[in-house]
Amino acid sequence: MKQWLKQIYQHLFALFFPDHCAVCRQRGTLLCGNCRATLQAYPTMAVPTDLVSIQVGWIYDEPARRAIHCLKYRGRRRMGGVLAEALATTLTPPAADALIPVPLHPDRLNERGFNQAEELANSLGLCWGIRVCNRGLERERDTGHQARLNREARQGNVAGAFFWHGPGRPPARVILIDDVVTTGATLSACAEALLAAGAKEVHAIALARSLVRGSSGSAVRRHFAQRRRRQA
Incomplete structure (x- = not known):
């Protein structure tokens, strides 16, 4: 009965408040095919300490930014499934026993109402057939917003902020x-908290990252120049 009511509610909501593409505002979808095609693949990045590997889906430019903000700040949780499906067809995950979303501090979780990383992990788990472990890793200290902090300050800000609490x-x-x-x-x-608690290897996957100037930028330009030549 509850599932039936939920389906009716979703149908009525879509009828009176139809989806619009987060990027171009086209009606009928949260991310249209044309805008999805403009998401630029992120080339490579250095692997942070304690991680075996890291994969990033797209460059955090205007299309990706608008789509992620739709999920993160406008509360469109279904965008998590849309982005996860696109990411699942872009990246191949390493062998793993579980996906673990980066946790929010309880205060931030109460403020936002959901954890966007958890929404992504749940959908990616279905796409890849990997179980999701949403409990155990916790953020015990609110690290606030790190956008304006440099690398050293970011590292110090999150040091010791995460712990594994089982079971x-x-x-x-x-x-x-x-x-x-x-x-x-x-x-x-x-990763440090997971390894300290007994994990053997930790990988990471993220939707997007801002393009760092330098060799990565050159790699991206070469990548799209080659793709344009193939299409021609």
Whole structure:
């Protein structure tokens, strides 16, 4: 009965408040096919301390930013499934026993109402057939917003902020899931807590990252120049 009522509610909500693409505002979808095609693949990034590997889906430019903000700040939780589905077709995950979303502090979780990394992990778990471990890793200290902090300040800000509280040990092979990565300090701090609790290897996957000037930018330009030549 509850599921039936939920379906009716979703149908009525979609009827009176139809979806619009977060990027171009086209009616009928949260992320249209044309805008999804403009998401630019992120080339590579240095692997943060304590991680075995890290994969980033897209460059955090205007299309990706608008889509992620739709999920993160406008409360459109279904965008998590849309972005996860797109990411699942873009990246191949390493062998793992579980996906673990980067946790929010309880105060931030109460403020936002949901954890965007958890929404992504739940959908990615279905796409990849990997179980999701939403309990155990906790953020015990509110680290606030890190956007204006440099690399060293970010590392110090998140040091010791995460702990594993079970039950039991964490899975042996873990993939951390997050929305946006900058320096990787948060992911590294999460990995440190998991390894200390008994995990054997920790990987990470994120939706997007701002393009760092330098060799990565050159790699991206070469990548899209080659793709344009193939299409021509």
